Amino acid sequence: MAVLSVGAGxxxxxxxxxxxxxxRYTMTAFTNGSDNDLYVYESxxxxxxxxxxxxxxxxxxGLVRDPSLLRHTDGGYYLAYTTAGDGNTIGFARxxxxxxxxxxxxxxxxxxRAKAAWAPTWFTGLSGYVSVLVSISTxxxxxxxxxIATDPARPVWSPPIPLAGIGxxxxxxxxxxxxxxxxxGGSYYAFTKNESxxxxxxxxxxxxxxxxxxxxxGDWAGWGAPREGHCVxxxxxxxxxxxxxxxxxxxxxxxxxxxxxRTWTPPVQLPDLSGTIRHVSVLPESAGTPLPAGxxxxxxxxxxxx
Numbered sequence: 001m002a003v004l005s006v007g008a009g010x011x012x013x014x015x016x017x018x019x020x021x022x023x024r025y026t027m028t029a030f031t032n033g034s035d036n037d038l039y040v041y042e043s044x045x046x047x048x049x050x051x052x053x054x055x056x057x058x059x060x061x062g063l064v065r066d067p068s069l070l071r072h073t074d075g076g077y078y079l080a081y082t083t084a085g086d087g088n089t090i091g092f093a094r095x096x097x098x099x100x101x102x103x104x105x106x107x108x109x110x111x112x113r114a115k116a117a118w119a120p121t122w123f124t125g126l127s128g129y130v131s132v133l134v135s136i137s138t139x140x141x142x143x144x145x146x147x148i149a150t151d152p153a154r155p156v157w158s159p160p161i162p163l164a165g166i167g168x169x170x171x172x173x174x175x176x177x178x179x180x181x182x183x184x185g186g187s188y189y190a191f192t193k194n195e196s197x198x199x200x201x202x203x204x205x206x207x208x209x210x211x212x213x214x215x216x217x218g219d220w221a222g223w224g225a226p227r228e229g230h231c232v233x234x235x236x237x238x239x240x241x242x243x244x245x246x247x248x249x250x251x252x253x254x255x256x257x258x259x260x261x262r263t264w265t266p267p268v269q270l271p272d273l274s275g276t277i278r279h280v281s282v283l284p285e286s287a288g289t290p291l292p293a294g295x296x297x298x299x300x301x302x303x304x305x306x
Contacts, residue, residue, distance in 0.1 A: 025043040025282050026069060027043065027049050028068075029277040029280040030064055031278060032276060037054070038064050038067055039051070040099065047270070052099060057103075062083035063083055067080070067281055068122050071285065075096075078092065079101065083106055086116055088117050089108050089109070091106045091107075109136055113138040116142070118135040118177055120134040121179070123180075125183040129148050133180065140175075141167065141173050141174050142176055144179035144192065145162050147159075163181075164210030164211035165212035166179065166212050176193060177195050178192065184240075187206060188204065189202060189204050193230070199223075199225045199226075199227065200242075202220065222264060228245050229279030231282050233284055235256065239256050239257055239258040240258075241256050247278065251269055251274045252269065
């Protein structure tokens with residue numbers, strides 16, 4: 001792409017202000033019972049979630065795995081999700097109320113020889129842009145790519161841009177999946193699953209596209225392995241929470257950090273839902289400030305453009 005205007009992202013003060021004003025947390029997930037149906041939950045404290053609607057959305061074809069939730073400037077909720085274990089498409093849906101969803105389309109990621117496109121995750125750390133991080137494999141291990149809606153008034157996805165520094169480390173390495181990037185303190189922190197070791201690792205960069213350097217590898221945070229499906233949110237008391245899918249154990253955990261991601265509390269099972277949910281997305285919202293960070297220009301929401 002020719003020009004990319006990158007804002008400073010979300011600093012600590014802005015994150016704390018938004019977190020302190022949170023009035024509810026919305027969770028989207030698929031379940032151990034079905035990866036064809038979306039389940040929607042709500043919480044006031046980011047810990048105890050109640051069911052809003054079971055089977056809230058089923059796409060016309062394919063799966064609704066790894067659903068990531070965004071509230072856009074039009075007030076609507078947008079879902080991005082994995083459509084299949086193999087294949088080069090990701091899916092999108094929209095809802096006005098989080099309960100009733102409309103399929104927007106399946107988007108073929110334009111990466112040559114793409115064999116799998118997994119876990120599309122909304123990213124709002126680019127000032128004025130809606131972006132999605134997606135893990136793509138061309139048969140030689142996964143790496144994260146960023147696709148950007150370059151015009152918020154008429155969204156058209158940019159060509160996928162790989163995140164420098166996160167990818168297969170040597171021949172035979174399976175690469176990294178489920179990457180989510182958190183702007184914090186003027187830097188960008190990538191939480192990403194090492195698909196060879198099954199640990200969630202941490203890398204940092206000065207910009208969202210990298211180059212990233214790893215600062216936490218192996219069991220650096222004490223979360224154990226295998227873990228995936230992670231989601232990181234700010235907490236009202238200036239900390240952060242990560243949700244973790246212990247998929248082989250059919251359990252879901254959360255863990256908190258209060259020192260800029262350096263140390264984390266021992267993982268605790270999520271009440272009631274551990275054993276049921278898979279690969280969640282949690283969206284903190286404030287009644288007074290509904291717009292997600294980084295979206296400065298109004299628009300009709302992300303469109304799917306082939």
